[in-house]
Amino acid sequence: MTSARERLAGRRLGSRVRERLAPRDPLHPVAWARAELRGWARRHRWFLVVFGLGTLLRVVTTLGYRPALWFPDSYTYVVTAMRPRPDLVRPAGYSMFLRLLEAFHSFALVVTVQHVLGLLVGVMLYVTVLRRGGPPWAGALACVPVLLDAYQIELEHLLVSDTLFTFLVVGAVCLAMRRPLTPRSAAALGLVLAAATLTRTVGLPLIAVFALLLLAYGVRGASADARPGRAVARLTVPFLVAALLPVAGYAGWFYATYQRVGLVGSNGVFLYARTMAFADCSVMKPPPDLAVLCDSRPPASRPASQEYIWNAESPLVRLPGITFTKETDTLAGRFASLAIRSQPLDYLRGMLTELGRSFTLDRPVYPDPETYGYYEFPETVPPPPGRHPALVGKEFSQRYERGPVTVRITEPFAGVMRAYQDVARLPGTALLVILLVPPAAWAVRARWRPGAARTRRPPAHRLRSNGTHSNWADSNWGVAYVTAWALLLVPPATAQFDYRYALPAVPLACLAAALSVRASRPDMTG
Known part of the structure; x- marks a missing residue:
């Protein structure tokens, strides 16, 4: 005869079996999904807050300034979009971007897409930091300048190539950090950099920079019994073919038009x-x-x-x-x-x-008040263009829009962005501090591991499997770091400083800082 305790245990066991065998309540998957979503939102709450604020600011901008804000270069881009041919001063990549959206006849849509690209830059930075093992707060902090800087938002609202260029370059850096690198991903990287080069010629030196980085990755990833040349060619050849073929094709188009060798004639x-x-x-x-x-x-x-x-x-x-x-x-x-x-x-x-x-800590007027004024949210409707090329471009712009292109300023939205721009910007000195973080983190890491330089190189299979040993961790932030410095150095060396030329380097500097701090932790011993 069984005891009362045994009968109770049997009933409980039977109840659990019947519960498992019984059909599930259709509400259970919904409740599970909600629980997962709440958990995901908690883990990424800081990024979601920054992303939400960035989205709200861009919505306010599009409501305050319609259809878009204009820069002197904007009219040339539109002319090339409506009458496709290489321009002597600027490559036609951004004009082809405008051409893709021409069927909608809306510059408001163009700048909306540019705002979306700006938001996606923040997403790429955050995802890359997490993939490389960084904490969510570091990823969210790296996104703050690109998502919340008022000058970044204003640049996205201008009809210029910089937002598209920034999106392509940051995409190339984030793609280069994915592991393992394969011939297919190397080719994709080459195509992205080719698109960046045909958007702004400052992208051309980046092809050489990334080729050297792929060369180093191939050498490190080569097994002891394999030929190093074969390992290197496995990545660099598809990269260079994918990067240089589109550039060469555009150069051929340019030569056929002007009988001159190059991408531009200036x-x-x-x-x-x-x-x-x-x-x-x-x-x-x-x-x-x-x-x-x-x-x-x-x-x-x-x-x-x-x-x-x-x-x-x-x-x-x-x-x-x-x-x-x-x-x-x-x-x-x-x-x-x-x-x-x-x-x-x-x-x-x-x-x-x-x-x-x-x-600089402040933001002095440079190179002249007119150019500087284009980077500020205007209080009054900007005057019509005065130069002859811009007048021709205005006619083409009206054909593109199928209507007037005069900026319409709507309050209080425009006033909110003007007030926001007075206080929300990344000072140049802060950018310098961010750029100093990676070498400082490297120095701290070297002090924690004084024998790191004398340690034996890890086996090749560890390099190929995850690429996370200490030396390659350094080169991970190095990809973003070198690219940021290249973007900062090329304009002063070949033309002059301009505030909008410096902005594309900011997200990469922040990414390098976030990754270098993560790599400097003492438990990253490979």
Whole structure:
């Protein structure tokens, strides 16, 4: 005879069996999904807060300024979109982006897509930090400048190429950090960088940078019994083919149009303008054909570099024909080359001076009030364009929009963004501090592991499987770090500093800082 306790245990066991065998309540999956969603939201709550605020600010911007904000370059982009042909000053990548959206006849849609791309940059940064083992708070913190900086939001609302370029470059960096790298992902990386190069020519040096990084990855990933050359070619060949074929195709289109080799026809002109910040013809002693480009004023009394390209009083602009003819560009390039060879230290000093403008605590007006004003949310409707190319571009813009393109300012939304821009921006000094975090973290990590440089290299299969041993962890933040510095250095070296040229480097600097701090933890011993 069984006891009462045994009968109770049997009933409980039978109840559990019947519960498992019984059909589930259809509400159970919904409740489970809700619980999972709540748990996911708790884990990523800080990023969701930042992302939500960034989305709200962009909605307020689109309500306050319709259909879009205009920059002098905007009209040229539209002309190229409506009449496809290579431009002498800017590659046509952004114009083809406009062309893809032309069927909707809405610049408001264009800037909305750009705002979405800005938000996706934040998502890519956050996901990459988490994939590399960083904590959610670090990923959320890395996203704050790109999602909440008022100047970043204003740049997204301008009809210029920088938002698309930033999206492509950040996408390339995040793709390069995925493990393991395969020939297919290397080819995809090449295509993304090709698109970035055809959007802004500053992307061209990045192809060389990433080729070297893939070379290093291939060498580290080669097994002891495999030929290093084969391991390297496995990634670098598909990358270079995918990156250079589109660029070569565009160069062929450019040559067929202008009978000139290159992606643009203004490299010599812009470099000439850069060197006019220091060029001294008494030191250079140029031949007569170059002497016509000299400026007798001392460098301290000269205007900003861009004035030597667009101002009618520039020695270059006074030459016969348009500024960007093959002959004028070649002449300007020869002058710039002679100036750099004759005054290399002055060139370096000028480049560092321009670079230093990226790291100022305040935001001084530069290069002139007109250009600076385009980066501020306007209080009144901007005046119509005055230059002839912009007037032609305005006609094409009206055809694109199928209506007027005059900016309409709606309060109180516009006023909210103006007030927000007065207080919410990343100072240049803060960007410098962010860029100093990775080397500082590396130094701390080296102190924690003083024998790291003498440790034996991990087996090759560990490198291929997850790529997380200590040396490659350093190069992970190094990808973003080197790319950020390249974006900051190329404009001052070839043209001049501009506030919008510095913004694409900010998300990569933040990503490098977040990853370097994670890699500096003492438990990351590989």
